Amino acid sequence: MKIPSHHATTAHLGAIFPFFSENHMLAKSVVIGSNLFGGTFCFDPFEMYANGVISNPNMVVFGQIGMGKSSFIKTYLFRQSIFGRKAWIIDPKGEYSQLAVALNCQPIILRPNGRIKLNPLELGTSDLLVALVESGMKRGLRPIERAGMDISLSIAKAKAKDANLHHATLPMVLNELLDPNESFSSSLFIDQGELKKEIKEIALELRRMVSGDLRGMFDGPTSRGVTPKAKCVVIDLSNLYSSHSLSAVMACATSWLQSEMIERERDGGLFMVIDEAWAVLEDIGVSKWLQKSFKLARSYGVSNIAVMHRFSDLLSGGESGSVQEKLG
Template sequence: MSIFTRTPKPAAAADEVSSRKSKKNRPARTSKKVRSERAERAVAGGQSEPWASFDAGRRLTIGSALGMYDPAPIGALSTTRQMEVSNLAVPWAPTNHRGLIVGIDEDSGQIIIHDPFVSYPELVNDPNVCIIGDVGSSKSSLLKTWGTLRPLLMGRDVLVVDKKPQGSDATEGEYASLSRLMGREPITFRIGTGGTCLNVLDDEVAPYLDIDPLSSDAQRLEEKEDANAPRPENQNRLVRVMIETIMDRTLTPREGKALRTAHRRARLDAAAAGKVPTLRMLMARLIDPHEDDAALVHEGVAAMRAWGLDMAFEIERMVSDDLAGLFDGETSQSVRLGAGLTVFDISQLPESGPAIPLVMMVVNTWLANHLFAQRAAGRKTHFIIEEAWHVVVGMVATVIRRNLKVSRGIGLGNWFAFHHVSDIPKNSAAETILKECSTVAVYMQKRNQDALSAVEFFDLAPGSEATIKHLNRGECLFKIGKHPAINLKHTRSDLEVALTDTDTAMLVHSAREERESNGLAA
């Protein structure tokens, strides 16, 4: 193959050649024997001869010598890989071959392959993923396939907090059928009886930081301990954040002292009785402080009771009314991280109120501490939260942020899905959480302001807002680390479509299954 071509003969030169009538004035022609010898030398690797000759086997040697043609050496054998340089409009593959297939680059037609765990630390700084998109943009399909089904094939563990009900009058979430297909019932939370309970005073959920709360600098020592031991959130902070979330304010110093004292005393009471401490025990010690504890703070039982009464009444309301059945008993036996897919179904919890963000926070803390204790095993786990705006508001965001800091060390990849960047409060811990997601997928944002906010927040190329506004279903701008965003088309197999379709999941059969069910050959 040769990439060199002849140029047309100049008209004057053509007329001059045709006007020569006599045979002796005609230019000498290269004989077949000479041309054959040149070809043999070229095949044998002797390429210098064609370059030394201007005619390269052409009929008119004089025309070649006068520059009537471009140099035309004898072609050399080549490959498609070597010839890519001849078509510079086709770029190289945007990603390498290591990881999970995500979809197709719509600009080049190349397959996009990416895995946050595999790409760390060369391409990304962490295994966390953020997905933004309007309702109906197919961001859930990306979570269910690239975030759930495909990692399961690699032997990874996937934990999903399932927020969206399946259908308008459904009694369970979208992932429930998929969980059963994988051989495990979803772990369901609901207000009242019959649901799952997570005990925040259980060391299996979060370990207790045993610092004497009667010390005047106990809170400072607690913060120092946190800074010196990079690990997931502890039980002390988890209980405090839960109460602050319920009360919708931060605790005063005296309330903090009363809480730490009652917390420690409730654990001592439970140990003496051979039980696991619960929120009801904590509430009892806020109402009725121990005399020894009151004596050491030189304020008396009545003063300590006054410090803790507001918290005690809020805990009573929580375990008896707003959050009944969620946190007021021992941890349910069903709460365990099994191999493969684990689904926490919170679709039946009320949309308003603290129930959803608190359950998400406690589940995330339980998972992070569980993986921290087993980090030597080296297993990779995906933690997926749809409707993640619930965990980036208020004090809950500070706990999630703390757990994210250790995600790399424990093999935990956090996947967050939002509708709009406007869901994220300005100058909050939530912004830091999303900034720590090195992999970003921005789906369609119909409103111009939402598109502009996404471009600014995720540092996309100027002008990308026009692309974002006109993305079709299943298309997104896919950004890996600091590399330019890719115009991605997410692709699914027929089986994945049947398993992940929002409206008909687990009900759609492939054509082959239909034929087999009718007794026909596949």
């Protein structure tokens, strides 16, 4: 008796291959879909990190337009909320507002000259300032410029303390850069007039955030009542999605969240989502700053999620061997 042959794809044959069975899912994991064997596929970076399965909890999600990557992220974060996880989201296209509402939160909508401001200097370091200026000037800072940025921030922080302010602001730093005093110049062993010329370019670039096309979003203390204490924080940047300064705006918003991240209570895992991450990766100054920030994730119980269209987005900022490629 001749039995007719059976034709099947490798995907189906994999399901009936003998001696294989699905792994048991972790007790505290979120369902994502089904695996090759027809069983449940679950993934939780915090549980896997705690069990030594992965070396860090950060994630990258790839998907072409219309393939459902945003839907996946929103569903994943909503399910994670059941386990007490929180989500902070940088939303360049305004796609996560419904998730915020579903979790009884209101998105933070930023726009030039809008009613809401975030202070990106609450973190208290000059790294963001350097990234913003390098982003605008498309070059690295010279030693005198970097030193000038550090000292101007230190002076601004001291003046903020004298004025009973919690944090320095961008306008305060800008004032020190535009008009460095004698103490400022003497600390660098340079003539006051010469110092003013040396740091004028970085001062003018930073001015954009204060009185230029990006004014009214990051040029003062954080607006009263704006806090990331809720289950979900969505920073809606859709009003600036077409701006050439999108990467700088995303960096400022992320910096504000990171300052809150450090001070938050460790009452569960936190997801920090950066959608349209290609906008950051194509900018060398902001990329370097973000890479440094991502490395701090494990110590603060944070899983960073970068959302991109394709693998080539990792190379969008530079050619083979470039700094951008290495950062990606």
